[in-house]
Amino acid sequence: MLRFMALRLGRALLTIALVVTFAFVVLRLSGDPAITIMSPEAPPEVLEAFRQAWGLDQPIWLQYFKYFTAILQGELGQSMRDGRPALELVMERIPSTLALTIPALLLKVCLGIPAGIYAALHRNTMTDRVVMTFAVAGFTVPSFVLGLILVLVFAVQLGWLPSGGQESWNAAILPVIAMGLGGAGVLARFTRSAMLEVLGQPYIRTASAKGVPWPAVVRGHALPNAAIPTVTIVGFMIGSLIAGAVVVESVFSWPGVGRLMVVAVANRDLAVVQCVLLLVAMTMVTANFIVDLLYGVLDPRMRGQAAGGGH
């Protein structure tokens, strides 16, 4: 188990290092940031001063090294637009985003998983088909279309709920629904196919043949085994709590991390973009690491596999 954890931890750190490298390569080699920020018509001495201030005049490997050490020390640069530390800008947006993504996650889990299990246990019945139709509809309707339709109906036509902003608590209802329904559909499908896969296994037939009552078979044999693929996708959802609302936040003018990211990208605010990128990578990697550990707990075979595949 220790070796399994060490391997996973190593892989997680490697992924973060890859993201840092990716950020560096993309953000620094895609053009001269001095010109993109200051406009090409700026006087050369202004451009030069800018490059010096941001360390852009140094050799690229030195920039990379400095970049890496700076990030290790939590130094993520300042927003090129308003001069405040990028990390601070991003951090103050996180509560707003979580106020949307956590209820949306609950909606996904509480709606998607039971629906998927139910559909699998009643395969090929009318209920199964209805549930699956909703599930497919749930994730083929893009969140921005669903969001705008919700606005059109509940804000414009009926006037029940606000169409955006963050003034009152009920402003969060529409965005949460717009985000949660799609995810619930995805989860329902995953859970259903995981359950179907498990229900077809010989050990289920054995358990049934031994005379174990069906509810006990489902609870004791089917659900724990079907949990493994479901945990993966829930892990991914937890990992994207911070950045999972990019589109929906834009639809509802919600002042969260996603909105900040879109604005920063449009303004080419390097520091903020890379800060969001790294933060997302870290939450994602942490969530994956936890999921990996859960795998080890849920399925003892995984530990052996990971150790065996590691060399």
Place this chain on the structure above:
Amino acid sequence: MACSTRACAARPQAGGTDMSEVTASAATLPAAASSTAAPPRVRVRIPFGVLAAIAWLGLILAIAVFADLLRPYGITALDLRARLTPPIGFGGTWAHALGTDELGRDVLSRLIESIRISLLIAFGATAIAAVLGTTMGFLAAHFRGWVEQVVLMLIDFQASMPFLILALSVLAFFGNSLVLFVCLMGLHGWERHARIARGLAIAANAQGYAAAVRQLGATPMRIYMRHVLPNIASTLIVSATLSFPEVVLLESGLSFLGLGVQPPMTSLGNMVGYGREYLTRAPWILLAPSVVIVLTTLSVSLLGDWLRDRLDPTLT
């Protein structure tokens, strides 16, 4: 893995009777009795939903191919006297069947052009992802060792990052040409193909047929292209069908945010993004492309699900 116990056990029992999910529950005893005499698997009964999906996709493809002939107006042609005209049935005229936008541009014409651009991007991107992913998967399965570790690491990296965030950073800083955008979308989903191709190729290598051709002296290229690929193609096709709608959604999402396809070019997401400004005054600008996006992704998903249920029910 391609052929789980359940899938293999179910096939012989299913015989020619419950080939389609819809008929499975309805056609119980009488159907089974009548079809035992008929040779199995002669005629596949396609459920109505899937037929409708195929019809819609055919229509959309035809529109994309013949866009230049079908378009009544140019996409940038202004008709300032007919600004914000509602569509037919809401007080509009046949001159602008789906209405016009704020500048008097014909919504139908823009919709037709958007369908072409969005489909072009989605097809291009799905093809890139499938080829890239399958190649990486085969490389990992063939060389094992450090090559496999590198591929697995890249898969981990790709899978551990929300693609939208990666795409956003790349797009903003590399500027935005159509070619770059298609390539970027092509990076979405390659890791799923790679994972599947690697797993199936490893399994295939352990099977008799691959070993047999190898013993006969076939080159690895020949083994993978002529023997392994046809055997796992159905699974890969299903997986491509399942990722196609995601690409459509991703493209329209990015274009909606104003960071995808750039004006004067137009795509479905672009139209929705533009129409959002006129949500209260002219909802048709936004609704027409939304309906197309939803119906298209829904159709491909239905088709993909049906193919998967028939070819490889274990795929998720």
